Amino acid sequence: MASPSDSKAFLETEGKERIPCLFNPAELSLQLRNSWASDPMPGGVTPTLRYTGAGTGMLRLTLFFDTTDTGSAVTTYTAKLVGLLEVDSKLPGTKASSNNARPQWVVFHWGDFHSFKAVVASVDLTFEYFSSSGTPLRARAGLVLAQYQEDMAFGPQNPTSGTPRPHRVHRVQPGETLDRIAALHLGDATSWRVIAQANGVEDPLSVKPGTLLAIPGSA
Incomplete structure (x- = not known):
C-alpha cells in the first residue's frame, strides 16, 4: 500500500474536479473541539462545565507551487x-430569490488520508519568486478547511468523523417527565419519543433524576 509520501496530494471538489498539489505538504494541522460553558458560582467555588455542543x-495545511522549470505562471x-x-450558482439548493448560494465543498486526499467534506475558510497566498518579466513562478498557499458535514472520515479505517452533530444535554430533575423535557427543548411535548429513541429509553416512566439525556436537533 502506498504511503502518503509516495502519493501526490490533491483536492477533489464538489463538482468532481481534481486540483493537484505540485508538492505534498510538510505537515497537516487538525483541530477537533467541543464547546463547554459554565455558570458563575458564589464563594469562589469552581463551577462544573456544561457541554453545549460539538x-x-x-x-490547516500549506501548499507549495513552483513552475520555474516551465516558466509558466x-x-x-x-x-x-x-x-x-x-x-x-450551479450547486444544488441554490435559490436566487432568497439569496441562498454558497461556494462548493472539497475533500483533501493524500495517500490513505481523506478529509471530511470541507469548505475553504481562507487562502493565505504569498508569491515568492518572479521571472525577469514579472511572471509569478513560485507561491506558498496557507489553506484553512472548515468541516462542512459529518459524513466524511479521516482515513479508510475510521468509521466516524470525530465531530458528532451538535446537541444539547439535559440532566433530569426530580419530578420531570420526558414529555415535559420535550416541551422545554423541542417546543412539542409529543416529541418525547424522539428523545427516548435517541437515548435508548424503553420505558419513559423509568428515567431517574440525574440522568443525562441527549436532546436531538436542539442545537
Missing part, C-alpha cells in the same frame, strides 16, 4: 484555490 473541525494553479472561495 465544534467545527478545522484542517504559477497562478494557473493558485487561481483554482482562490476560485474555491467563490459562490457557485
Whole structure:
C-alpha cells in the first residue's frame, strides 16, 4: 500500500474536479473541539462545565507551487484555490430569490488520508519568486478547511468523523417527565419519543433524576 509520501496530494471538489498539489505538504494541522460553558458560582467555588455542543473541525495545511522549470505562471494553479472561495450558482439548493448560494465543498486526499467534506475558510497566498518579466513562478498557499458535514472520515479505517452533530444535554430533575423535557427543548411535548429513541429509553416512566439525556436537533 502506498504511503502518503509516495502519493501526490490533491483536492477533489464538489463538482468532481481534481486540483493537484505540485508538492505534498510538510505537515497537516487538525483541530477537533467541543464547546463547554459554565455558570458563575458564589464563594469562589469552581463551577462544573456544561457541554453545549460539538465544534467545527478545522484542517490547516500549506501548499507549495513552483513552475520555474516551465516558466509558466504559477497562478494557473493558485487561481483554482482562490476560485474555491467563490459562490457557485450551479450547486444544488441554490435559490436566487432568497439569496441562498454558497461556494462548493472539497475533500483533501493524500495517500490513505481523506478529509471530511470541507469548505475553504481562507487562502493565505504569498508569491515568492518572479521571472525577469514579472511572471509569478513560485507561491506558498496557507489553506484553512472548515468541516462542512459529518459524513466524511479521516482515513479508510475510521468509521466516524470525530465531530458528532451538535446537541444539547439535559440532566433530569426530580419530578420531570420526558414529555415535559420535550416541551422545554423541542417546543412539542409529543416529541418525547424522539428523545427516548435517541437515548435508548424503553420505558419513559423509568428515567431517574440525574440522568443525562441527549436532546436531538436542539442545537
